[in-house]
Amino acid sequence: MDEAQRRACESYVAGLFAPEDEVLADLRRAMKESGLPEIFISPEEGRLLQVLLKSIGARKVVELGTLGGYSAIWMARALPEDGLLISIEREELRADLARRYLVRAGVSDRVQVRVGEARELLERIEVDGPFDAVFIDADKLSYPAYLDWAQANIRRGGLVIADNAFQEGGVLEAESDDPDILGIQEFNRRVATDPRLTSIVVPTRDGVAIALVN
Numbered sequence: 001m002d003e004a005q006r007r008a009c010e011s012y013v014a015g016l017f018a019p020e021d022e023v024l025a026d027l028r029r030a031m032k033e034s035g036l037p038e039i040f041i042s043p044e045e046g047r048l049l050q051v052l053l054k055s056i057g058a059r060k061v062v063e064l065g066t067l068g069g070y071s072a073i074w075m076a077r078a079l080p081e082d083g084l085l086i087s088i089e090r091e092e093l094r095a096d097l098a099r100r101y102l103v104r105a106g107v108s109d110r111v112q113v114r115v116g117e118a119r120e121l122l123e124r125i126e127v128d129g130p131f132d133a134v135f136i137d138a139d140k141l142s143y144p145a146y147l148d149w150a151q152a153n154i155r156r157g158g159l160v161i162a163d164n165a166f167q168e169g170g171v172l173e174a175e176s177d178d179p180d181i182l183g184i185q186e187f188n189r190r191v192a193t194d195p196r197l198t199s200i201v202v203p204t205r206d207g208v209a210i211a212l213v214n
Contacts, residue, residue, distance in 0.1 A: 010044060010205070018047035024073060027101045031068040034097060040067060041137070041163060042205055046074030049135065052159055052210065053078040058132035062125065062153075063087040064146055065138035066113055069098025071163075075135065076107035085111045086128070088121050088138075118142065122149050130155040136162040140180035143187035151196065151213070158213045160197070162187065165207030 001009070020028075020043050032038055041049075049071065053061065059080060063072055066089035076085050089095040095113045102108040114121050118138055134150045136143060143162060150160045165171070165188060170181035191199040191211045199211035 010042070014043040018043040023101060023105045024070065026104075027068055027070055027073070027097075030097060030101070031070070034068075034093075036068055036094060036097070040070035041074070045163070045204055045208060046071060048202065048204065048208065049075050049161065050078035052161060053133060056132060056157060056159060058159075059083045060128070060131045061085045062122075062131050062134040064118055064122075064134065064136045065089070066098045067094055067137075069101050069111075069113070071135065071137065072098060072102060072111055072113070073105045073107060076102070076105070076111050079110055081110070083110050084128075086125055087111060087113045088118050089113060089115055090117065091115070119145065119149075122146075122153075126153055129153040131158065133159040133161060136160070137164070139183075140164065140167060141183040143183045144190060147187055147190060151194075154213050156213055160191065160209075160211040160213065162191075162209040163206065165201045165209040166203075168206060 053075060061075060063085060066072055066087040072085060072087045079085060092115050095115045098113050102111050131154055134154060136146050147160065154160060165184065167181050167184040170176065170178060171185050171188060173181060176182060188209065191197050191209055196214050197211040198214060202208045202210060
């Protein structure tokens, strides 16, 4: 399968299994107009998150990296009415946009967007755990530290999910001084070799790492 065929297959999957609704499409446009990075997950990755969360009966989920709330909407829609997604964002402007669109999507009652430094906020929410899953899509250098937190706060049978597991191909570099690449490489090595986890990277776009807590 060549690159054109692969992209066509991705579009096929997105159109058949994960069509965007008006809210999600509008959010992507609003992010662009607001000057936010256009680095949200793809619709098919959003659907993958929903399948994973529903498969474990997730009720309490943590997201690292809200940005505009695109992935938060996908995940919140997979939670029961009394479910809770705590989404952590460093910048207030991004959090405000996310909150507006969570309201539009009808899921604001099950999502809390908290603003601040991730490691500080993670310490504060530990009292609300254990959690069913964590979705990591934040600063790449800190992925190993986020994995430490997840292993201490995700229940047995829960999931650690991380976007950008390929770091745009950077993980293939044998020697790199890029801290983001080094962070992802260490994260991938650890989830692949830790006997407490059963893991794989799904090669969608930039790779989604999925680790089941044994």
